[in-house]
Amino acid sequence: YSLWGPTEWGKDKAAQMKDEPDAARADAAGGAESQRPLTVTVLAVLWMGSVVLYLGSAVTGLIGTRGVVGMVWAAFGGLMAAISVVMALGLWTVKPWARIAQIVIAALGALTCAYTLPSVAVLVYMLRGGVSQRFATGRGPGDTKEGLFTGLVLGSLALSVLGMGA
Numbered sequence: 001y002s003l004w005g006p007t008e009w010g011k012d013k014a015a016q017m018k019d020e021p022d023a024a025r026a027d028a029a030g031g032a033e034s035q036r037p038l039t040v041t042v043l044a045v046l047w048m049g050s051v052v053l054y055l056g057s058a059v060t061g062l063i064g065t066r067g068v069v070g071m072v073w074a075a076f077g078g079l080m081a082a083i084s085v086v087m088a089l090g091l092w093t094v095k096p097w098a099r100i101a102q103i104v105i106a107a108l109g110a111l112t113c114a115y116t117l118p119s120v121a122v123l124v125y126m127l128r129g130g131v132s133q134r135f136a137t138g139r140g141p142g143d144t145k146e147g148l149f150t151g152l153v154l155g156s157l158a159l160s161v162l163g164m165g166a
Contacts, residue, residue, distance in 0.1 A: 102122065109122075
């Protein structure tokens with residue numbers, strides 16, 4: 001401002017300062033939508049952990065078991081590690097095909113006795129409207145009950161692992 005009133009630079013600066021909070025709110029809202037839902041993040045991390053386990057299984061098959069059985073064991077471990085990498089990346093980047101693949105894998109897991117509970121939790125989560133929308137459009141927060149489903153997946157997985165060891 002000058003002694004005689006606002007200058008052009010002052011008017012432009014005032015307009016810019018007025019628009020900055022609106023831009024910050026828009027960035028914050030966009031940042032929240034671009035963020036991956038918690039349960040999807042947990043599933044991706046679990047798939048990443050599976051890569052290590054399956055590769056260890058493949059190495060065990062090659063080193064610890066001789067003959068055709070060892071080769072089949074190693075090939076299966078390698079195949080499962082590759083599937084795990086693809087699933088981890090697909091979920092991490094929230095790709096629509098990863099949701100469909102997770103639903104199919106969870107449906108197969110629900111048929112096994114050991115991982116029925118976590119598989120059902122994943123199925124219910126992946127079939128919810130907010131999650132479907134998030135994978136389809138890349139927008140939206142995921143599910144309104146993210147914390148609940150994350151707890152269900154991790155808790156039921158822990159129970160399943162403990163039950164297998166007992």
